[in-house]
Structure formats: C-alpha cells, structure tokens
Amino acid sequence: MGGTHQYSIRLLNPAAHLYEVRLTVARPDKVGLEIAMPAWIPGSYMIRDYARHVVAIRAESDGVGLAVTKLDNNSWRIAAAKRAVTVVLEIYAHDESVRGAHLDMTHAYFNGACVFPAVAGQEDVACQVEIARADIPEAKSWRVATSMSLAGAEPYGFGSYAAQNYAELIDHPVEIGNLSIGEFKVNGIAHSIAIRGNTRADMARLCHDLQVLCEYHMTLLGAPADLDRYLFLLHAPGSGYGGLEHRWSSSLVSDRDSLPIRGEDGISPEYRKFLGLASHEYFHLWNVKRMKPAAFTPYDLSAESHTELLWVFEGITSYYGDLMLVRSDLISDTEYLELLGQTITRVLRGSGRRRQAVADSSFDAWTKFYKQDANAGNAIVSYYVKGSLIALALDLKLRIETVGRVSLDDVMRACWKRWGETGDGMPEDGFETVSSEVSGLDLGDFFDAAVRGTGELPLEQLLHEHGVEYCLRRATGRKDKGGADAEADKLSAVWLGANLGTRDGKPVFENIANGGPVETAGVSPGDELVALDGVRVNVSGSDSRIRRYRPGDKSTLTVFRGDELLTMTMVWGEAPADTCFLRFDDEATADATERRSGWLGGR
Numbered sequence: 001m002g003g004t005h006q007y008s009i010r011l012l013n014p015a016a017h018l019y020e021v022r023l024t025v026a027r028p029d030k031v032g033l034e035i036a037m038p039a040w041i042p043g044s045y046m047i048r049d050y051a052r053h054v055v056a057i058r059a060e061s062d063g064v065g066l067a068v069t070k071l072d073n074n075s076w077r078i079a080a081a082k083r084a085v086t087v088v089l090e091i092y093a094h095d096e097s098v099r100g101a102h103l104d105m106t107h108a109y110f111n112g113a114c115v116f117p118a119v120a121g122q123e124d125v126a127c128q129v130e131i132a133r134a135d136i137p138e139a140k141s142w143r144v145a146t147s148m149s150l151a152g153a154e155p156y157g158f159g160s161y162a163a164q165n166y167a168e169l170i171d172h173p174v175e176i177g178n179l180s181i182g183e184f185k186v187n188g189i190a191h192s193i194a195i196r197g198n199t200r201a202d203m204a205r206l207c208h209d210l211q212v213l214c215e216y217h218m219t220l221l222g223a224p225a226d227l228d229r230y231l232f233l234l235h236a237p238g239s240g241y242g243g244l245e246h247r248w249s250s251s252l253v254s255d256r257d258s259l260p261i262r263g264e265d266g267i268s269p270e271y272r273k274f275l276g277l278a279s280h281e282y283f284h285l286w287n288v289k290r291m292k293p294a295a296f297t298p299y300d301l302s303a304e305s306h307t308e309l310l311w312v313f314e315g316i317t318s319y320y321g322d323l324m325l326v327r328s329d330l331i332s333d334t335e336y337l338e339l340l341g342q343t344i345t346r347v348l349r350g351s352g353r354r355r356q357a358v359a360d361s362s363f364d365a366w367t368k369f370y371k372q373d374a375n376a377g378n379a380i381v382s383y384y385v386k387g388s389l390i391a392l393a394l395d396l397k398l399r400i401e402t403v404g405r406v407s408l409d410d411v412m413r414a415c416w417k418r419w420g421e422t423g424d425g426m427p428e429d430g431f432e433t434v435s436s437e438v439s440g441l442d443l444g445d446f447f448d449a450a451v452r453g454t455g456e457l458p459l460e461q462l463l464h465e466h467g468v469e470y471c472l473r474r475a476t477g478r479k480d481k482g483g484a485d486a487e488a489d490k491l492s493a494v495w496l497g498a499n500l501g502t503r504d505g506k507p508v509f510e511n512i513a514n515g516g517p518v519e520t521a522g523v524s525p526g527d528e529l530v531a532l533d534g535v536r537v538n539v540s541g542s543d544s545r546i547r548r549y550r551p552g553d554k555s556t557l558t559v560f561r562g563d564e565l566l567t568m569t570m571v572w573g574e575a576p577a578d579t580c581f582l583r584f585d586d587e588a589t590a591d592a593t594e595r596r597s598g599w600l601g602g603r
C-alpha cells in the first residue's frame with residue numbers, strides 16, 4: 001500500500017484512566033477502511049477482547065466526519081474517503097498486569113495490543129507513533145521507557161518513535177513516569193532496565209548481575225541478528241510477580257523488597273526469584289519471540305491459535321531460566337538444587353498431572369490453563385512447570401545415552417539454526433525430530449510417555465546418574481515449598497487435602513484434592529471454615545492446630561456454605577510424601593560426578 005501509518009497516543013484524562021489514540025491512514029482502500037483491535041496478546045494465550053476497552057470511536061477525512069460501523073467484537077468499518085482518514089479512539093486503561101494498559105496520575109503503561117488498532121490488509125505498512133506528555137503538573141518529570149526505535153524523540157523522551165510494521169508496533173510495551181534507569185552492554189549491545197516503584201534498589205548491582213546473566217545467555221545461541229538493544233521494564237509494587245516477553249524487551253513485575261539494596265551482599269531467595277524471572281523472559285528472545293510454532297507464524301490475533309508445543313516454548317524456557325543462574329555463577333549448585341526441588345514439588349502436589357498430558361495442556365491453554373477454576377489442581381498440569389521437568393529429563397537422558405556427546409544445548413542450537421535464524425515456524429513434530437536427529441537416539445518412547453502421557457517422569461534415576469539424590473518427605477505446613485530437608489518432628493503427620501485461603505479475612509477452603517479428607521467429608525471449594533472440633537481456626541495458626549492430629553482421627557468441621565451453616569465429620573488422612581528436596585550424592589561415581597559438572601557448568 002505504501003505510506004506510513006501515523007499513530008499518536010495522548011494521556012487524555014489520567015484521573016479517569018483514558019487514553020486518546022489517533023490513527024491516520026494516508027492511503028485508505030477505495031471501498032472503505034477496516035480496523036481491528038487484537039483479541040489476544042502474544043505470550044498470553046487467552047482471548048481478552050481488547051476492543052471492549054474502547055469507550056468511543058470516530059473517524060474523519062479532511063475535517064468531515066465518516067460513518068463508523070461495528071463489524072464484530074474487535075473490528076469496525078470506516079466509510080470510504082478519497083484522502084487520508086483519521087480514526088480517533090478513547091480507551092479505558094485500568095489493568096496493571098503486564099498484559100494490559102494502565103493510566104493514572106502517577107504513571108502510564110501500555111502494550112500496543114491494548115491501544116493501537118491494526119488496518120486490515122495493511123499490517124505490513126511502516127508505523128510511526130507520537131507519544132505526547134500528559135498535561136498535568138505531576139508529569140513534568142516523567143520519562144518514557146520503550147524499546148521502540150527513536151524517530152525524533154530523545155532517549156527516554158516524549159516524541160516520535162517508529163516500527164517497521166504492525167506486528168513490531170505492538171511488541172514494544174511503553175512505561176511512562178518517574179523512572180529509575182540503569183544501562184549496561186552485553187556483547188556490545190545496549191541493554192537497560194527502567195524501574196517504576198519506590199525501591200531504593202542498588203542499580204549498579206542490578207546492572208552488574210543482569211549483565212552477567214545476559215552474557216551467559218548469549219553463549220548458548222548467540223545474539224539474534226536483529227538484536228541491537230534490549231530493555232527490562234520493571235514494575236516494583238509492594239507485592240506482585242509476573243512477566244511477559246517481547247522481541248526487544250520484557251515487562252516484569254516483582255515486589256520492591258525482592259531487589260537488592262546498597263551494602264547488601266549475597267542473593268536472597270527473593271532476589272533469586274527476581275533474577276529467575278528476568279532470566280526466563282530474556283531466554284524468550286530466542287525461544288518463542290524469534291523461534292516459534294508454525295501456528296504462530298504469523299500470529300492471528302483475531303482468534304485462538306492452537307499448538308501442542310507450548311511446553312517447548314515455555315517449559316524449556318523455564319528450565320533454562322533457572323539453569324542459567326547457576327551456569328553464570330550467580331547462584332551456587334546447592335541453591336540450584338533447591339530451586340529444582342521446589343519445581344518438582346509443585347508438580348507432585350497437583351494430581352492433574354495424572355489426568356492431563358503436557359501436549360494437551362499446551363493445546364488447551366486458551367480454555368483451561370488460563371481459565372483455571374477450583375478443580376484446576378485435579379484436572380490440569382502446567383506446561384510451564386512439568387514442561388521444565390521434561391526438559392530436565394531430556395537433557396539428562398541425552399547426556400547419559402550419548403556419553404556426554406549431546407545435550408539439550410545441542411538440540412536447542414540445531415532448532416535455532418533451523419527455525420530461529422530462518423524465521424520459519426516449527427512444525428508440531430519439529431522439536432522431537434531434531435532431538436532424535438542431533439542425538440542419533442530413538443526418542444519416540446520418551447516423548448510419548450513424557451509429553452503425551454500422564455505417568456511420572458524418571459527423574460530419580462536420571463538425577464542419580466548425575467550424582468544427585470532425589471528425596472521425598474511430607475510437608476511441614478502450608479508455607480513449605482520444598483527444596484530443602486526438614487527435621488522429622490516438624491513434618492505434618494496428616495493433611496486436609498485442601499489449601500486454606502482467606503476471604504474477607506475469614507478462612508475458606510481452596511484447591512480441594514480429589515479423594516482427600518475434606519472432599520470425602522463433603523466440603524466444597526469456597527466453603528468458609530467456621531470451626532474445627534468446636535474451636536475457631538485462623539489461617540495463620542492452622543499448621544499448629546493440624547499438627548495435633550494423627551491419621552484416622554475424626555474431627556467435626558463447621559462451615560458456612562453461602563449463608564447456611566453445615567456440620568461435617570472428617571477422618572484425617574496420612575500426609576503424602578509430596579515434597580521434594582535434592583542433595584549431592586556423596587557416594588556418586590566419578591562418571592556421575594563428571595556428568596553433573598557438565599550439566600550444571602554448561603559443558
């Protein structure tokens with residue numbers, strides 16, 4: 001079509017959370033113009049219908065208004081015009097997640113998918129965006145952080161930015177506000193981190209650790225040819241956690257107290273968690289942002305796009321996200337085993353792993369994983385978490401059966417060369433095919449069992465062959481995430497078969513396990529626990545109360561279901577050994593110790 005699509009975004013009314021977005025199309029189609037908002041955002045596989053946040057829309061050409069007709073949930077038709085057409089939208093923005101858009105008197109944040117409509121049939125046209133400063137006193141010191149290319153704007157300034165096409169336009173989230181910014185280079189490539197939040201973080205330490213981490217990531221697959229800058233956007237509230245990957249950046253949420261402060265040595269579990277999040281999103285530079293399933297090549301943002309490969313692109317990314325922390329020497333081998341034990345524990349505590357295969361979890365992400373209900377733990381397995389354990393099992397299996405000649409690293413390099421460097425989409429059987437080609441092994445039975453089956457992964461034996469002991473124990477209480485051993489007298493003898501959460505400050509039953517004591521007693525998700533054996537229970541003190549019982553004991557539960565008071569009899573069950581911790585095997589063979597060094601050291 002030619003020309004450039006001119007977008008502008010104005011912080012119309014921060015107090016009312018309203019953006020004004022203008023789109024000028026220089027060369028509209030002679031029969032009219034069709035525009036559409038994405039129904040979902042890449043990296044988050046659920047229909048979100050971003051058009052629902054459009055509160056007003058109008059169009060004009062040469063100052064004359066044009067008819068606008070809604071076609072469906074996400075698209076509109078603009079009447080034909082002989083000259084350039086401008087469409088003006090008002091968009092409500094009050095979603096603080098990494099998938100959304102938010103605007104108030106303190107800052108502005110948006111993903112392009114939330115605010116910029118596409119022009120049907122002209123998605124490949126270059127785009128230019130004018131980002132305007134808010135007309136409020138609070139905005140005088142605000143800066144702009146985005147990985148979008150400068151097109152007249154100064155670095156971190158308001159003004160014009162550019163994208164090669166619509167797909168790129170919506171792949172650059174934007175944060176505007178009073179930002180703390182740190183800069184560093186990785187293999188000569190400019191990197192930066194922009195933080196929103198009153199963190200008092202040690203920026204020099206953050207930049208150093210991220211630089212070390214990113215440099216090690218680069219050693220695996222090499223710098224992508226088009227990677228000339230990278231930005232970590234970090235929102236650091238009082239509490240929160242999450243991330244979303246982009247081609248030249250990532251949006252992260254991590255609570256402010258997880259970040260290091262000046263004078264603080266070592267890596268706390270909270271800071272380790274933040275570094276793991278940053279590592280995970282950074283690995284997506286390769287795995288899903290440039291190398292992706294054929295179903296996403298290109299993205300169809302108007303409808304669900306199904307693939308059984310999400311475990312490859314999220315599970316393997318989760319595996320490397322933590323593994324890169326130890327390979328880059330940011331954490332110790334022992335700390336990595338703790339993280340791995342926690343990951344195994346998360347899988348073991350969900351009976352859904354016995355009901356749903358990881359391939360099915362990937363395919364059904366749109367309707368199951370991203371729309372979890374009270375029965376999710378019994379019916380769903382995470383393609384992130386179990387996917388990372390499949391990656392671990394495959395890596396260890398390859399190292400053993402090829403006598404150290406091939407590892408998962410080699411498989412990923414071959415996949416990157418075939419699909420990442422070319423931009424071709426990975427077919428549904430592509431990863432399995434390359435794994436067998438690179439290793440020379442028949443891996444069909446492994447993938448059938450691990451990816452399409454619901455049995456347990458052979459982690460105990462695989463880890464043993466790498467000089468690591470796989471240990472299981474009972475939990476010590478509701479806050480026990482696993483990963484470390486515990487004294488015998490602190491282990492719970494019994495379990496409820498449910499998690500206790502809070503609603504309006506009162507304890508309620510959540511995530512009830514099939515066949516567990518409370519389900520057998522007749523408790524339903526959402527029931528409010530009023531009393532246990534006639535005594536009121538609060539969540540914080542529940543562990544000490546539960547510790548008084550033994551398997552086979554009977555208790556009376558008093559609950560509110562809605563406004564009805566119910567009494568039930570429960571028989572306490574024996575607590576399952578579903579908490580994993582790993583430790584080095586002091587009696588490991590020399591071969592096992594050598595394999596372990598190669599695995600954790602990246603050799």
